[in-house]
Amino acid sequence: MSDSTPAVTREAAETADADGGAPPREASSIRLEGLHKRFGRDTVALDGVDLTIEAGEFFTLLGPSGCGKTTLLRILAGLEEPNDGRLLIGDRDVTDTPPHRRSVNTVFQSYALFPHLSVRDNLAFGLRMRGESAAERERKVAEVAEFIQLGSLVERRVDQLSGGQKQRIALARALVCEPDVLLLDEPLSALDAGLRSQLQVELQRLQKRLGMTFVFVTHDQDEAMVMSDRIAVLDGGVIQQVGTPGEVYEHPANAFVARFMGHDNLFAISAVDGDRVETRLGWLRLDPAEQRAEPDGWLLIRPETLVLGDTLPAGYNRLEGTVEERLYRGSRIEYRLAVNGQPLMVVASNLGQRMHAVGDRVVIGVCPEDLVRVAA
């Protein structure tokens, strides 16, 4: 990078001000082909992962612990070598490139700041290792420190920082190197809820402003949905589904994804008759788009699509049930109903309507277009 080129941060900030945040630099795409990773003899961490991450995308690897998401991230960073498969960043095959030769930087879950160095030296570490001049380092560190609004802290030692400050320093330490790809390994998991949601928004804004490719790892589906352009849901070292937050949430590819995205209302389909399917709730009519002849898989009913009330709009499926439990959540009210002996969750917005009491008989309306068939 020549001296006349301003650091990515300032450039990005200026561009963002000027024309509304168009990507200021060439971001890199990532291609994974048939990645396998085993630990020891029988622990399979990744079992054939094929994935393309677009340049400038905020991409999230989502899954429960042990699903392989962190292994995948570590392979991207070069800290883990795949047993099989190929990894391309941009157009370069970096499968065998050691971590210090990859233009990829990581924000570690534990932050992994160097406690024997000041904040300034932590921020300058990557630049120093890359052999950039002292003047250049100074300029870039000052810039990034200002960018993350921690300019006043650069002389401090790491153990004098709060959790949120450490998190920002870890982020800045990676960003100042202007990598092609930024990897984030559950960087928000150690923070309290308030700070966490604030940083979720900040991170997402930052990514849009820099136009850098972000690969984010989390086990929190809400976090994934809020922040990501696209999500890959992993389980057992296999990608279960890749899609936008809307696609993954509303049309989960299988029962695992549906459950992981927080859906409780999943009912096994026992019979199909034309546009109707049978579950333990009873017969329900589906949208023609969801119709398939095979009586297999699951029926997903999202709790927020259900309506309670005596008068239902035309065309709605009609169910009857009893209120077993009511949870008052302020903005919404959650009911656990029993329908034909099956538990059914309903989430109603709190619009000031009369609440149903435990034990009430209620009529539930289900719009056919909101019913989704999910593979086993």
Added chain:
Amino acid sequence: MVESSLTASRRRAVVGETRHLLFSVTPGAAWITVFLVLPSLYLMAVAFMTNGPYGLPEMPLSLDAFRQLAGFGFLGWSPGNAYTLLRSLWQTFVSTALVVIVAYPLAYYITTCREKWRPLMLLAVVVPSWTNQVIRTFGWMNLLAPGTPLSDLAESLGLIGPHMGLYPSDFAVTLGLVYNFLPFMVLPLYAAFEKLDVAQVQAAQDLYASPVRAFWHAVFPQTLPGLLAGTVLVAIPAFGMYVIPELLGGGKSMMLGNLVARQFSGGSNWPLGAAGAILMLLATFVGLYAMRRIGRRLGGGEEVVI
């Protein structure tokens, strides 16, 4: 009325607290006074007295002992004591450095082994030190004496003259010191390696540090407290070591400890011995202070606890 009862109860509390404090502090304070402070004062007093005809300290007070320690005698200045002091410093430096060179990889190696083997390996490092130091040193004498396989090998390689043997020599003293103090370096280093934050090492690699630089910037600083603690545990006793130079040096490789011991045992010169002991104490304090400073500077403020 209310006020006076308050002050009374308060006074009672203060008296009770004072009594409690006295009970808890007195035994320790008495121990330190009797076994540390008084002997030290006695030692200092002896050092400033004059040597009598039978090697016992006498009045008047003088600086004779320190003059002698510096090498000034009846026949003018002689370098013998200066050599002893320098040899002590040199032996301490060389043996500590060698201990570090052996212990550092060893401690690292033990941490990379399976968890169930580690206690056994540490035990193997420590067990020799359960045997009496004198016996172990005699063992080395037998191994290094002239005519033994090791000495013959050294002779055939031309490292030593014919029939010299590896013992007695400066080399034998260094070897004895390294062997003796190895566990004191391995244990603190092992502790440092065991709690090593691997994420820091990976962060360094991620931030473009080659493996060698990742070691210097992310591994070494983390092990520094252990290294400094080990250095203190090795260097200070080594500096004052008596048994090993006495036995393996064969009287030719005297260190400060031997100089001090001779002044007392031979009945030759108590004030000189006391002065030597004070020099040793001072050197220890200087060494400890230096370690503390180095630890603060390089270790990110983490205190080296001794």
